[in-house]
Amino acid sequence: MSNIKPETGAFFQRDRQWHPPAYAPDYKTSVVRSPQRALLSFDNTLSEITGPVFGHSILGELDNDLIHNFAKPGESAIGQRIIVHGRVIDERGKGVAGALLEFWQANAGGRYRHKREGYVAALDPNFGGCGRTITDDEGYYRFRTVKPGAYPWPNGVNDWRPAHIHFSVFGHGFAQRLITQMYFEGDPMIWNCPIVRSIPDKAAIEQLVAGLDMNNTIPMDARAYKFDIVLRGRRSTLFENRMEGN
Amino acid sequence: MVQQLGFLKETPSQTAGPYVHIGCTPNFSGIAGVYESDLGIAMVNDKTLGERITIRGRVFDGTGTPLRDALLEIWQADSNGLYNSPSELRGAADPNFTGWGRCPTDMETGEFVFETIRPGQVPYKDGRLMAPHVTVWIVARGINIGLQTRIYFDDQKAANDQDPILMRIEHKNRVNTLIAKRDGSAYLFDIHLQGDKETIFFDV
Numbered sequence: 001m002s003n004i005k006p007e008t009g010a011f012f013q014r015d016r017q018w019h020p021p022a023y024a025p026d027y028k029t030s031v032v033r034s035p036q037r038a039l040l041s042f043d044n045t046l047s048e049i050t051g052p053v054f055g056h057s058i059l060g061e062l063d064n065d066l067i068h069n070f071a072k073p074g075e076s077a078i079g080q081r082i083i084v085h086g087r088v089i090d091e092r093g094k095g096v097a098g099a100l101l102e103f104w105q106a107n108a109g110g111r112y113r114h115k116r117e118g119y120v121a122a123l124d125p126n127f128g129g130c131g132r133t134i135t136d137d138e139g140y141y142r143f144r145t146v147k148p149g150a151y152p153w154p155n156g157v158n159d160w161r162p163a164h165i166h167f168s169v170f171g172h173g174f175a176q177r178l179i180t181q182m183y184f185e186g187d188p189m190i191w192n193c194p195i196v197r198s199i200p201d202k203a204a205i206e207q208l209v210a211g212l213d214m215n216n217t218i219p220m221d222a223r224a225y226k227f228d229i230v231l232r233g234r235r236s237t238l239f240e241n242r243m244e245g246n
Numbered sequence: 247m248v249q250q251l252g253f254l255k256e257t258p259s260q261t262a263g264p265y266v267h268i269g270c271t272p273n274f275s276g277i278a279g280v281y282e283s284d285l286g287i288a289m290v291n292d293k294t295l296g297e298r299i300t301i302r303g304r305v306f307d308g309t310g311t312p313l314r315d316a317l318l319e320i321w322q323a324d325s326n327g328l329y330n331s332p333s334e335l336r337g338a339a340d341p342n343f344t345g346w347g348r349c350p351t352d353m354e355t356g357e358f359v360f361e362t363i364r365p366g367q368v369p370y371k372d373g374r375l376m377a378p379h380v381t382v383w384i385v386a387r388g389i390n391i392g393l394q395t396r397i398y399f400d401d402q403k404a405a406n407d408q409d410p411i412l413m414r415i416e417h418k419n420r421v422n423t424l425i426a427k428r429d430g431s432a433y434l435f436d437i438h439l440q441g442d443k444e445t446i447f448f449d450v
Contacts (some may be wrong), residue, residue, distance in 0.1 A: 048450045
């Protein structure tokens with residue numbers, strides 16, 4: 001993973017007013033799954049500063065191609081072909097190299113390939129819905145998929161999730177661990193969704209909306225969406241044990 | 247006016263949802279043939295140093311019902327107290343121990359199981375040793391931002407009594423929520439998201 005010196009500083013404190021609160025009653029499942037006591041706060045120890053890092057050797061050739069990684073030979077998933085790409089950076093604007101990203105999503109009709117899922121929309125026999133990749137030395141990533149459909153869920157009587165792709169992100173420290181969802185520019189469902197609206201600040205919600213990126217669209221093949229991800233930044237270790245700079 | 251500090255905002259968290267397994271443990275969820283095996287299912291191999299232990303438990307919601315759609319990840323030091331991470335500068339960790347594991351709760355019983363080793367002690371910032379512990383991260387439908395906690399061990403009482411994090415806990419009757427109980431050859435660690443037995447979760 002390049003010649004960059006490993007960083008050992010503690011992470012910037014999380015802004016928990018920016019993230020969704022644990023208890024967001026319009027998202028009904030959160031009511032009994034949210035802690036009621038205050039969190040115990042302490043500055044990062046080595047247990048949070050360190051974290052697993054994954055090598056490119058874990059990746060298969062089609063891991064970042066959801067159009068083909070579950071498809072029969074010569075076939076492909078049905079739906080709007082898109083490229084999702086972007087950069088993983090930290091709060092200081094530094095690229096995060098070697099970050100493992102995992103993504104999962106419904107198919108073009110809004111149906112997930114999961115035994116607990118019973119939506120009437122059909123499964124696509126050529127679409128599994130999972131993929132993963134690792135960022136390059138500058139933090140860039142990309143994958144290819146079909147645009148997922150909206151789907152209904154039993155929350156309110158008539159609640160529908162906007163089209164979205166789930167992201168699981170590993171940085172370099174376990175305290176950077178993050179799961180989030182990416183939404184698509186212009187989708188009117190975004191602003192009705194109780195899961196989206198668990199985030200109090202509109203500017204924070206907009207950080208989850210990927211823009212249509214015509215510059216990276218491949219003519220006659222696939223459109224592109226750009227989704228940058230920001231992980232927690234880290235402090236200098238100057239005033240701890242070592243005299244290292246910023 | 248002063249110069250802007252220029253820091254970005256962290257990407258906000260969202261729930262992992264009920265189908266987190268599709269992305270994180272596809273073989274477990276029945277999607278075969280995309281990845282050879284699910285990441286994080288094996289932390290140890292034949293050559294791993296240290297005492298083998300099993301940690302098992304369930305995650306309960308505020309009504310006492312086990313979560314059957316949660317995903318847990320753990321992160322811990324090797325038997326010498328070293329982390330298998332580039333940010334570990336104190337020495338090389340055991341190459342036969344990943345330090346990281348991932349387990350979905352069973353879709354029927356809600357149980358999670360980790361086959362790992364007893365971690366060595368890791369120093370706190372001021373040099374005092376923390377008691378052996380395993381860091382836990384929990385995501386699920388209904389959890390908007392991953393919950394972090396730690397597992398300590400009930401047969402490490404002397405070390406636990408000196409642990410800088412456990413010593414910070416104001417309500418001593420809650421310390422027990424972080425202590426796994428020896429149960430035959432395994433340690434039992436149940437997690438309560440809410441209510442009288444609520445586990446202590448961290449903001450770290």
